[in-house]
Amino acid sequence: MLKPDPVAIEAWRARRAALLAANAADQEMLLRQSSTELRRTVIRMVERAGMGHLGGDLSVIDILATLFGAVLRLDPNDAHWPERDRFILSKGHSAAALYATLAACGYFAPAQLETFMAPLSALNGHPNRTKVPGVETNTGPLGHGLPVAVGCALAARMQGSARRTFVVLGDGELQEGSNWEAAMAAGHYELANLTAIVDRNRLQQGASTEETNRLDPLSDKWRSFGWEVREVDGHDHVDLLHAFRHLPRRGKPLTVIAHTVKGKGVSFMENRVEWHHKVPTAPQVIAALEELQETGS
Amino acid sequence: MSETYDCRQAFAEELLALARRDARIVAVCNDSVGSSNLGGFREEFPDRLINVGIAEQDMVGVGAGLANGGFIPFVCAAAPFLTGRALEQIKADVAYSQAPVILCGMSPGMAYGELGPTHHSIEDLSWLRAIANLPVVVPADPIQTRAAVRWAAGHTGPAYLRIGRFKVPVTTPAHAPFEPGRAIRLTDGDDAAVIAAGTMVSRALSAAEHLRKEGVHARVIDMPFIDPLDEGAVLEAARTTRGIVTAEEGTVSGGLGAAVASTVVQHCPVRMRILGVPHVFAPTGSPGFLLEHFGLTAEGIVRAVRELLAA
Numbered sequence A: 001m002l003k004p005d006p007v008a009i010e011a012w013r014a015r016r017a018a019l020l021a022a023n024a025a026d027q028e029m030l031l032r033q034s035s036t037e038l039r040r041t042v043i044r045m046v047e048r049a050g051m052g053h054l055g056g057d058l059s060v061i062d063i064l065a066t067l068f069g070a071v072l073r074l075d076p077n078d079a080h081w082p083e084r085d086r087f088i089l090s091k092g093h094s095a096a097a098l099y100a101t102l103a104a105c106g107y108f109a110p111a112q113l114e115t116f117m118a119p120l121s122a123l124n125g126h127p128n129r130t131k132v133p134g135v136e137t138n139t140g141p142l143g144h145g146l147p148v149a150v151g152c153a154l155a156a157r158m159q160g161s162a163r164r165t166f167v168v169l170g171d172g173e174l175q176e177g178s179n180w181e182a183a184m185a186a187g188h189y190e191l192a193n194l195t196a197i198v199d200r201n202r203l204q205q206g207a208s209t210e211e212t213n214r215l216d217p218l219s220d221k222w223r224s225f226g227w228e229v230r231e232v233d234g235h236d237h238v239d240l241l242h243a244f245r246h247l248p249r250r251g252k253p254l255t256v257i258a259h260t261v262k263g264k265g266v267s268f269m270e271n272r273v274e275w276h277h278k279v280p281t282a283p284q285v286i287a288a289l290e291e292l293q294e295t296g297s
Numbered sequence B: 001m002s003e004t005y006d007c008r009q010a011f012a013e014e015l016l017a018l019a020r021r022d023a024r025i026v027a028v029c030n031d032s033v034g035s036s037n038l039g040g041f042r043e044e045f046p047d048r049l050i051n052v053g054i055a056e057q058d059m060v061g062v063g064a065g066l067a068n069g070g071f072i073p074f075v076c077a078a079a080p081f082l083t084g085r086a087l088e089q090i091k092a093d094v095a096y097s098q099a100p101v102i103l104c105g106m107s108p109g110m111a112y113g114e115l116g117p118t119h120h121s122i123e124d125l126s127w128l129r130a131i132a133n134l135p136v137v138v139p140a141d142p143i144q145t146r147a148a149v150r151w152a153a154g155h156t157g158p159a160y161l162r163i164g165r166f167k168v169p170v171t172t173p174a175h176a177p178f179e180p181g182r183a184i185r186l187t188d189g190d191d192a193a194v195i196a197a198g199t200m201v202s203r204a205l206s207a208a209e210h211l212r213k214e215g216v217h218a219r220v221i222d223m224p225f226i227d228p229l230d231e232g233a234v235l236e237a238a239r240t241t242r243g244i245v246t247a248e249e250g251t252v253s254g255g256l257g258a259a260v261a262s263t264v265v266q267h268c269p270v271r272m273r274i275l276g277v278p279h280v281f282a283p284t285g286s287p288g289f290l291l292e293h294f295g296l297t298a299e300g301i302v303r304a305v306r307e308l309l310a311a
């Protein structure tokens, strides 16, 4: 198991305090800064490892930055604090984005990110609960996160705890039937402490979701299973903050359909299906980092 | 043994050739057109490729339904998800129903090394070997891969084909038979027998070559059918050598080694060494790193034979 990093934790605490004290415009700016930094980090991680899933990393980063930067109740010093909010990255192939985020919170030293997928590293290609603090359950095979999240939410309710459970799902991932079994159970049990976030980038591994196995009308599907649905721009931190912070109506679990762009932030990766798991060349890395330099801050 | 091949290529070419001759051949996949090498198939027969999306249980059930209508479906997906995710569909809809569905597990074993144990397909042989009426086929090279595709399309029941991603040399001799329950003897030798499948076959051959220099003569047996197993070849090896080493790119719990051991122990107990992943989840690492880590190499086989003979 990796160890917490006091320096990174201090930095994360300071950022969080500044954020909570700031006005809306400054909050937006601070969250955008950390998202840009995370984007730069995952690009370097994938380049170094020579493999990875950049497209989905870049589409989910604003969601992760918002949750870990301003929403989740957590203690990076004590990853197993019983009253922490639970976060599950069901689309486990975006592990690089999660690792970069966890390192930025200080769950482990950011220098560890250099070992991503290297021999004997804790930072495997998909998140592992027994090696990486902050990871609640192993993911990688798609369609596992939501059922586990339902269990986490039920546990909180049975213990009379106010903690919340958040789970991020890929849109292609929703083709797995296990999600709909879990969605049905969450509706049935009226799990208002459960939030499912769909990274709706409209692309999966080989093609668009709508060409492969159509998901639309997606919000109707969730609604008919008893969920409250909010649709947001998944790259707009203010939208995301608002959607995550306000609890749904009593008795309803919440789906946040976050409209995103696969490869977001790097023009030549955006909306291009091959960047699901393509690895950038050295010049492409330079170009990508430059673009992010310009859009950041 | 210089040039090496990706068996997925041989698989795709043979499937396409068959599809041109036989309109009953269809492919079913799970958002895996690229990783199953079905791009060419889709180009030529767009209507005969069904991509159900990321939905493996549905995929196998759909395959069974297509077979019910007279088609010969080749259901292709990454081996860990095809076999693990849809295990009950494979049992009930395919094997128990005798639906002629050809399950094609792509990139098995440690092929997805860095992606971690969720993506390592090391349990598939054990899981599927436990199911009745389901031949389990592990081709060692492109020649056997092509033969397996042809055989599977022509026989009347289901089958599991494990299509490797590791590059392997051609090891199958010309005119070698390809039949259920039939092993292929690749080298002669009475000191020990090495029974291997899939990617481990060429490694076993290298090991035998090395051992010969030490004066140890190992019989290398390629066992493409884990089920039905060539019990005759196993028992002959048990009777005429001093012991058996098995080698497979999978867990030692229930695969090739276990099949050989259960045959041997019931009819002709001899010393055995079972090489595979020793009932643990692997650490992170590249495919090559992990095979080294678990001794699934020519050197590992040499060591095991030496230990066996010294014991």
Ligand SMILES: Cc1ncc(C[n+]2csc(CCOP(=O)(O)OP(=O)(O)O)c2C)c(N)n1
Pocket: A053, A055, A056, A057, A059, A091, A093, A140, A141, A142, A143, A169, A170, A171, A172, A173, A174, A199, A201, A203, A204, A205, A262, A276, B030, B031, B054, B055, B056, B081, B085
């Ligand atoms: C059960 C299972 N089947 C197949 C895969 C292979 N796979 C990995 S990522 C992926 C596409 C995921 O698409 P989506 O959920 O939309 O994620 P995103 O586009 O956000 O990366 C597939 C098919 C898998 N990991 N698990």
